Amino acid sequence: LAELARDGLIYSRVGKGTFVSEPKIDQQLKTLSGFSQEISTRGSKPSSRVLEAKCEPASADIAPRLRISAHTEIVHLVRVRLADGMPLAVEAVYLPHDLCPNLLRHDFSTESLYDVLEREYGYRLTRAEQTIEAALASPRELGLLQLVPPAPVLVMERLTFTDQDRLIEYVQSVYRGDRYKFRAALAARPEGQSSQ
16 A cells, blocks of 8 residues: 555544545646636645635835835735646645735635736736745645645745736645656757857
């Protein structure tokens, strides 16, 4: 069983048992899309459990990531993201409040943040800068994602920009390593360019 789990063919849920794994979600790293869109595209039903939704002053850690002054008002939204009821990720989103006033009147347990930003505020989200690294799930993440320790996770950070090149969002996401993989398409360097 340990070998099957290590190969990602089975998974365990605390207090529930061991189950055969679905194929991993294979997310392409070439188009900018949100969780809801990615899951819907694969024929599953996305949903969210909102853990936090509040306005607060930007901390000394978050402010530079959003390229704003410390203590500037931001929107802080933390959700567990689910597909067909299975928790796949824990996502913390930070947005400058002045770019999306009254954002929290929306129900982000059912609504897509990106859809709201485009539909209600008129933002076209056109590019993002993203980093991904491997880690072990923290005790909190183990509980929220229903994982058995030690459990690998993929930690993603994303900066999202509008078509006006305005930084609108900083996201910290933790994805289940047993259910997610990211794919990138790479092209050869054009001839004549030196490698460093």
